[in-house]
Amino acid sequence: xxxxxxxxxxxxxxxxxxxxxxxxxxxxxxxxxxxxxxxxxxxxxxxxxxxxxxxxxxxxxxxxxxxxxxxxxxxxxxxxxxxxxxxxxxxxxxxxxxxxxxxxxxxxxxxxxxxxxxxxxxxxxxxxxxxxxxxxxxxxxxxxxxxxxxxxxxxxxxxxxxxxx
Amino acid sequence: xxxxxxxxxxxxxxxxxxxxxxxxxxxxxxxxxxxxxxxxxxxxxxxxxxxxxxxxxxxxxxxxxxxxxxxxxxxxxxxxxxxxxxxxxxxxxxxxxxxxxxxxxxxxxxxxxxxxxxxxxxxxxxxxxxxxxxxxxxxxxxxxxxxxxxxxxxxxxxxxxxxxxxxxxxxxxxxxxxxxxxxxxxxxxxxxxxxxxxxxxxxxxxxxxxxxxxxxxxxxxxxxxxxxxxxxxxxxxxxxxxxxxxxxxxxxxxxxxxxxxxxxxxxxxxxxxxxxxxxxxxxxxxxxxxxxxxxxxxxxxxxxxxxxxxxxxxxxxxxxxxxxxxxxxxxxxxxxxxxxxxxxxxxxxxxxxxxxxxxxxxxxxxxxxxxxxxxxxxxxxxxxxxxxxxxxxxxxxxx
Numbered sequence: 001x002x003x004x005x006x007x008x009x010x011x012x013x014x015x016x017x018x019x020x021x022x023x024x025x026x027x028x029x030x031x032x033x034x035x036x037x038x039x040x041x042x043x044x045x046x047x048x049x050x051x052x053x054x055x056x057x058x059x060x061x062x063x064x065x066x067x068x069x070x071x072x073x074x075x076x077x078x079x080x081x082x083x084x085x086x087x088x089x090x091x092x093x094x095x096x097x098x099x100x101x102x103x104x105x106x107x108x109x110x111x112x113x114x115x116x117x118x119x120x121x122x123x124x125x126x127x128x129x130x131x132x133x134x135x136x137x138x139x140x141x142x143x144x145x146x147x148x149x150x151x152x153x154x155x156x157x158x159x160x161x162x163x164x165x
Numbered sequence: 166x167x168x169x170x171x172x173x174x175x176x177x178x179x180x181x182x183x184x185x186x187x188x189x190x191x192x193x194x195x196x197x198x199x200x201x202x203x204x205x206x207x208x209x210x211x212x213x214x215x216x217x218x219x220x221x222x223x224x225x226x227x228x229x230x231x232x233x234x235x236x237x238x239x240x241x242x243x244x245x246x247x248x249x250x251x252x253x254x255x256x257x258x259x260x261x262x263x264x265x266x267x268x269x270x271x272x273x274x275x276x277x278x279x280x281x282x283x284x285x286x287x288x289x290x291x292x293x294x295x296x297x298x299x300x301x302x303x304x305x306x307x308x309x310x311x312x313x314x315x316x317x318x319x320x321x322x323x324x325x326x327x328x329x330x331x332x333x334x335x336x337x338x339x340x341x342x343x344x345x346x347x348x349x350x351x352x353x354x355x356x357x358x359x360x361x362x363x364x365x366x367x368x369x370x371x372x373x374x375x376x377x378x379x380x381x382x383x384x385x386x387x388x389x390x391x392x393x394x395x396x397x398x399x400x401x402x403x404x405x406x407x408x409x410x411x412x413x414x415x416x417x418x419x420x421x422x423x424x425x426x427x428x429x430x431x432x433x434x435x436x437x438x439x440x441x442x443x444x445x446x447x448x449x450x451x452x453x454x455x456x457x458x459x460x461x462x463x464x465x466x467x468x469x470x471x472x473x474x475x476x477x478x479x480x481x482x483x484x485x486x487x488x489x490x491x492x493x494x495x496x497x498x499x500x501x502x503x504x505x506x507x508x509x510x511x512x513x514x515x516x517x518x519x520x521x522x523x524x525x526x527x528x529x530x531x532x533x534x535x536x537x538x539x540x541x542x543x544x545x546x547x548x549x550x551x552x553x554x555x556x557x558x559x560x561x562x563x564x
Contacts, residue, residue: 009467016540024544027474028467163188163201163517165291165340 001046006031006039011048014040018052055148066119067096067112067141070127071105073134082106085132094122105137116140179295183523187507191517198546199517200534203340205405205490207464209442210457213404216445217438225437231429233261233413234440240447241413247451249372250386251396257418260425261435261443265370265399265412269296271424272366272395272414273332277302281331286317287525289336290368305330308527311484311495315344319357326357332364335384338371341524341533342493343469343486345375348382355387365394370412371489373403373458376466379487385415392417400439402489403458404446409439465490468536468543475547479554490537493521497530499557505564507532513562514549 003011009029013020026036043049058065074085082100089109090098097110109127113119123138144152184201191197208214232238238255245251253259262268269292277283279301285293287306294304307325309315317335337346346354358365365384372381385394399412412435414424434440450457469492476483476494483494496506503520510516510532521528536543556562 009463012464013467013540020540024471028471030470158206160202160204160206161188162191162197162199163184163519164203165182165184 001048004039006035007043007048010036010039011043014049014052055150057144057152059144059152064114065112066114066116067110068119068123069139069141070109070111070123071101071137071139072107072109072127073136074106074130074132075134076106077132085130088130089127092122092126094119094126175298179298182291184291184519187511187517187519187523190508190511194511194515194517197511197515197517198538198542198549200536200538200543200546201517201519202535202537204407204537205402205461206537206539207405207461209404209406209409210446212449213406213442213446213457217409217442220438220441225441227437229434229437229440231434232259232425233435234437234444237261237440237444237447238413240444240451241415243451244447245396245398245415248455249369249381249383251383251415252391253396253415254418258415258421260414260421260428261440262399262412262414262428263432263435264401264410265368265397266292267428267432267435268397268399268412268414269293269366269368270299271427272397272420273297273300273302274427275420275424276332276364278331280329282327282329284322284325284330284333284363285525286315286321286334286336286339288315288339288341288521288528288531289334289524290340291524293334293336302331303329306525306527308525309342309344310527311482311493311531314484315339315342315493316346316350317354318350319353322354322357326361326363330361330363332366333358334366334368336368338369338375338381338488340371340489341491341519341521341528342531343489343491344484344493345379345381345486345488346384347379348387351382351384351387355384355390358393359389363393365390367394367396369396369398371402372398373455374462374465374490375488376462376469377487381488395420400443400446404443405461406439406442406446409436409442411435411439411443465536468538468540471540471543472534472536472547475551479551481554490535492534492536493528493531494534495531499554501557501564503529503532509557509562509564510550510553513556514553516546516549 006029022033022036026033076082077084086098094111094113095109096112099108101108128136238259241259242253242255273296277300281302282305283297283302284305284307287308297304305325307321309317309321367384369383375381385391385396395414395416397414400406472492473483473485481494486492503522507518507520519533521531
């Protein structure tokens with residue numbers, strides 16, 4: 001869909017902070033509260049906005065978790081292409097994201113599990129056993145530096161003078 | 166040792182900037198949120214930084230021509246023509262300077278003789294009056310008022326014109342008020358300027374930051390005014406390039422030539438990498454319809470609207486600024502002076518704003534709040550200001 005100027009503005013603002021209250025969104029875009037609510041509602045109904053979720057730095061918590069990116073090579077199926085196998089894969093709870101890629105492999109699968117063992121078992125018993133999957137290459141995430149535009153290593157310092165004319 | 170004999174008393178007598186005290190205060194507070202910053206919160210777009218990096222890698226470390234890189238002057242000429250309908254020949258009408266600041270200084274030094282009077286709208290940027298004094302001139306304050314959105318009207322100007330008046334500084338879009346001059350405002354002013362044979366120094370550094378579908382109009386684009394105007398602009402605000410120090414001044418060859426005389430003897434040339442970066446900014450801008458500027462302007466505009474509606478929501482009178490990145494709400498209803506209000510705001514709520522009177526006596530009763538700050542911080546600052554206003558009203562705090 002072609003985005004209007006208001007839709008673009010609202011998406012930009014919500015992407016930055018999805019907890020901005022309606023009155024602020026309305027003030028910033030210059031649209032009325034009603035119109036602002038209506039547009040957001042429509043973006044949700046049309047599945048342009050799918051979910052409002054925070055960016056979490058789990059590394060600062062005691063939650064055990066491992067992440068991996070798995071390059072998957074598959075045999076595309078007649079009439080269905082890659083969609084059928086992608087669907088099989090994204091239904092697994094461990095899978096966070098699935099992308100169809102250009103290049104030397106077909107699907108990129110982002111997987112999250114509590115332990116290394118769990119993740120290994122997912123790859124060997126669930127993913128690799130799918131009959132259309134011809135090969136996998138698993139890379140574990142060692143450290144996250146930046147996600148969704150947010151830098152994880154402390155706040156970037158403001159180098160500007162506190163007050164300037 | 167007493168250095169009095171070695172210092173120029175005229176310079177010593179110029180008072181330090183009213184911003185200084187707040188700067189010293191605010192600098193000591195680590196977690197204060199500053200609405201006092203007069204520069205963009207964006208970084209220079211990466212492709213612009215990259216151009217400068219590449220030029221360093223390629224060993225471009227030499228002086229440039231005094232007037233600036235010829236390619237840059239050509240781009241400036243094309244940019245001003247395309248954006249603001251101004252016609253300046255790159256060869257003898259454009260001079261690249263170390264920021265708009267040097268351009269202001271050059272213009273004043275090239276044009277003023279001792280005792281010449283210079284009209285300066287009040288409130289405005291803090292450097293004009295000292296610059297006039299350094300050049301031997303006499304600054305003359307021209308009060309503007311909120312009732313007219315801080316525009317400069319002929320009736321403001323006329324009573325201040327004397328036989329010694331030589332120059333009018335026209336700083337719009339305005340720092341600190343955010344006020345702009347629209348075409349009709351300029352057209353009303355032009356005959357007064359011509360009739361009294363004045364020159365105009367038009368500081369248009371915020372020209373690209375005009376909102377609400379309005380567009381900056383340069384007084385030099387008005388019939389007959391180009392010859393009476395020197396236009397000053399630069400890259401700091403439009404392209405978030407404050408630290409690069411690149412600006413320029415354009416005008417009649419006779420004037421630019423004399424300014425270049427000062428420039429070549431005192432400065433040589435603006436730094437080469439800044440000029441290379443500026444060239445990249447304009448070249449790419451011409452090709453992609455100034456996308457860098459549009460993205461930043463849209464972001465400022467949202468924050469501008471938020472500020473105005475929030476201040477009004479607090480019960481403060483706040484005229485709608487259509488330019489720059491400042492709002493200038495009146496805090497008169499609190500019963501406090503600008504300085505007392507800002508001191509209290511800093512002390513009680515750790516939010517730094519600049520008292521309006523730092524920009525001239527007509528700024529008394531107002532505070533300058535820059536919205537070139539991240540949205541989450543703006544929201545916190547606004548909440549804290551609202552709290553303070555409540556506390557002042559309930560007499561829970563006092564200066």
